[in-house]
Amino acid sequence: MTDVSVAFGGVTALSEVSLVVEPGQVHGLIGPNGAGKTTLFNVACGIVRADSGSITWRDRQLRRLRPDQLARLGIARTLQGVGLFAGLTVLENVMIGAHRHARAGFASALFALPRSDKDERELRTRATAALADLGAEHYADRYPGSLPYPVQKRVALARALVSSPDLLLLDEPASGLAEDEMRELGELIRTLSGRMSVLLVEHHMDLVMSVCDRVTVLDSGRLIASGTTEEVQADPAVTAAYLGEDVDVAHDAAELHSGDHSERAHRA
């Protein structure tokens, strides 16, 4: 991803951000609220189109592709929250994830040809295996709405994994999880890294720092730091972005009243 910029109606959400996810690595993406993490994710999976810059995956230009095309190229993503299909069973949810491996077409489905049955069996096997990997195969016939939140998150992850993606985008996988569940998640992500590249947006620092190979920090749509976890932890810019800077409140308040236009200048 090189020099990617995105603006929404005059507001710059991302400004010339570049980052590289190496094969087989876990790459963390962090930053305070409103830093542009989700926008960057949306660009990577095609929901938002970048205004400029380029996105390349295995020598293919991706900037103009739709999400479904990207998915067929092996880029899978989980959504913030869970984003499961409420009207489908857990197993069916995961089978949808395996969509890109389905072979049987409309005609064989219409006439219920053996070809369609065989296809379904294969998808079901794949999906069951993916659920089993995450220890959620008990829930195969349940509907997502009736399951505890952590289980729903596992199912969502299984749905992303069942397509055997080459690049997995994880959007806040730890939100809503308790500490011990988070630890399990961390172990899981580590085991994934051998099979695929992972790009991870997360604000639980413990998790990020323990599983990521490299970390990129965004603030206000700009890249402010990138490197190994140690490098990033040592970077004062990162601390400042998160904790804010010490400011002389009393002094600045007087300026506000005098009606200066510093903010305009700042935004320009």
Add this chain to the structure above:
Amino acid sequence: MSDLQTQGQPPAGNPATAAAPASTSSRTSRIPLPESTLLRHLLAVLVCAVAAVVLLEITDPFRNSQLATLSYYAIAAGGLTVLTGLNGQISLGHGALMAVGAYTTGLFLSADEPLPLPLIFLAAVVVTSLVGALVGAAASRLHGPYLAGATLALAVGLPGLALKFKETLGGDQGLRVRAPRAPDWFGEAIKAVSGNPASATKWLAYVGAIALLITYFLLANLVRSRIGRTWRAVRDNDVAAELAGIRLGSWRVLAFVVSAACAGLGGAVLAIVVRLAAPSAFTLVLSLALLTAIVLGGLGSLLGALIGSALLVFLPQLTTDLGSAAGLDGTEAAQLAPFVYGVVLVVAMIFAPAGFVGTIRLRWLARRAKRAIARESGR
């Protein structure tokens, strides 16, 4: 919270404590059903066909014609169930699509030497599918109220064509449809089965029943397959579906085409049963009646569509009788049925959005989930 503990441990492989029994395995344990979807569905068709023959032979000609009416409602409602229930797209234009099928059938039958009936039906399906593809392509970018409004305009606008092309389509009066005669073998077959005389009404009722069985067989195949699952996924969460590699537009158009094909066949059956294709038969009320049928039956269930259609056929009769008994005159009493449709739509959406079949299914699921949880916590 006990779920978490079960989760944290590796699966015990103990079937007694498994969270929920697999529905397929519990089903096969009771009634041995064939593995193949095709065989299973063919078996169901066979059972239904026998039931249809029995039903048609034990009832009088009047009921026969009512059942013919039921068949074309159910065919169209089945299609609408796919579109609205499975794919989440609403259409108020299905009455207009039925008109396309009916007029196509009428035109083909008016030829001096008409084609065989199945071919004509096929033609009606193809023509309506094409129209459906057109509408679907426009509709695939719309949602909710926009889609409802656009298809509403379709329902109100399309019959205008019949008025515009008076010579071929018959204007306000409509197009008389020459219903095909029953072939000789039909009379003999009926005589052999039940000894009843084979009337023209009976023949049409059989045509309707066959068309209905074929339609529901094919729709059931689709619903059970990857196709149906993908439609439901698009309905439930389009962003997640797209991220899973599903091209939303194509799947929405496909649903519209399948649905339109059913409407076309329904219209074709309607044309031969009513023997007339006229604008007054395809008003907005027809579209809304179809919508009522599927909402009542439960969005997304073919059985629900069938039950809902049955209500469409028998309810007007019932309410009109009630109305007359209550002292309303004929035309007033006839309005009771649409009144009930409307009230049913409102009440169903407020109190039981899942419809008749859906509500029962949800109850069952909730009970099953509760049992599963009870079992887990008892562990």
Add this chain to the structure above:
Amino acid sequence: MPDTAVAGTPGTTRTHGATLEVRDLTTSYGPVRALDAVSLTAEPGRITAVLGANGAGKTSLLRTVSGLVRSTSGTVLLDGEDITKSPVESMVTRGMAHVPEGRGVIAELTVEENLRVGALFRGKVGREEYDRVYDLFPRLVERRDNPAHTLSGGERQMLVIGRALLARPRILLLDEPSLGLAPRIVAQIFGLLRQLVDAEGLSVLLVEQNARSALSVADVGIVLNLGRIVATDDARTLMADEDLRHAYLGF
């Protein structure tokens, strides 16, 4: 005390701020527990800052206090009166003004109209009160008749604070006023807040991610993590505390 901005403003007849007391407040969104038995007190004349990383439960706290979200258990007391179950619309008449996250301007209305909505519940409000807000934020004067969606981030923040003040609150709930603003503007807004509190004695419950700025203006700091309070202390003490850094950054 820097009182250039506030001194001499008319209409400051308010006697004192209100005490907000939160006891064992627990809130869940479906299966996710956002707040877990949180207890705190916000006192008149003081700024109480609630800090924590994304998803710590800060916004849920404010939303539960003002009734936008119903708590699963626990109580919210305003000057000793139980308001846990009171409707949202009644909060402002009780003297509580909640400025939601994301600069809750009503984008389609003009600046002046936004201000007028803030005073709607009070009936007729004198022109001088509007002028007082414009005096506090001179930048809004020139934008008076522009729709609010044309404002910059800082101007929006001024507008919503001004609007909240027109409700004559005794307690102000502020949700991330610093979000997306340049540090300078943040400092200005916080400075103004300090002056208002000192001059008029109202209570402020301030939710912030930007911990250093918030602590530089606050009297008391409370750190939330995963819906639980992990630290409560004097702002200055907290500033120097390693716990804070750890709660945020995990190192």
Add this chain to the structure above:
Amino acid sequence: MQQFIDTTLSGLAQGMVFAAFALALVLIWRSTRIVNFAQGSMAMATTFVALALVHAGWNYWLAFVVALVSGFVLGAVVERVIIRRVEGGPELNAVIVTLGLFVAIQAAVAIIAGSSFQSFPAPFGLRGFTIGGNTIALTPNRVFVIVAVLVTMGLLVALFRFTRVGLAMRAAAFGQEVARLLGVRVGRMLTLGWALAAVVGSLAGLLIAGGSFVYPAYMDSLIVFGFVAAVLGGLDSPIGAVVGGLVLGLALAYVSAYFGGSSVVNLAALVILVVVLLVRPGGLFASTQARRA
């Protein structure tokens, strides 16, 4: 030339009614994100109230006012009792509920008043003015239609611009949550919005009925035209609804006059709608800019 002028004039008068109807749809859409497909039926019902009163010997204007008041009540009741339960839920449910109301109200009126055509009085003459020996298509009644719609729009603008209730309604429509935090009784404002919209819809129904025949389905095409007009202008924009109504009224008048008569008018509306939805899905006056910010 004469024909062109006549067509334009009747198109304008039609367009004014469409505009009023579209405006009513937009008012409801803006505040509750629901397209009220029952609006035509509701307006029809109030027209029948007026008709019954006129038949009972009432003065036209009194009946007119009572009809508008009954529209207000009907709108408020419908929102409070029925719509409230589906607001903010799945949009398909809300669509189906308003469609159900559409059918139910229409059938109810047919049961009570019969479904035959009944003539509805016009308050003013139906003979065109004469200019230079030519009778043009502008009748006193059409002047009344145009003036009535313009006055209504003026009143609405005044309400929303200059009154506290109007401001509260706008706040409730555009920022429900913020409005509640500021003490605005949002529920009450939404009810009021539906009631006002029903009044405007009723007005359109009464105007279009004047000097013509009414029957329970007489508003069926108007709901389509009103919807097309509203979408033409972008469902969010009141000004767009008015302009959309006028544009549609003129377009349909020309189509009817120059391309094949009244039978294709509905079809033409369909074509216009589809073209607009495909080319500019947000309508011609889309205010997406404001929404997104």
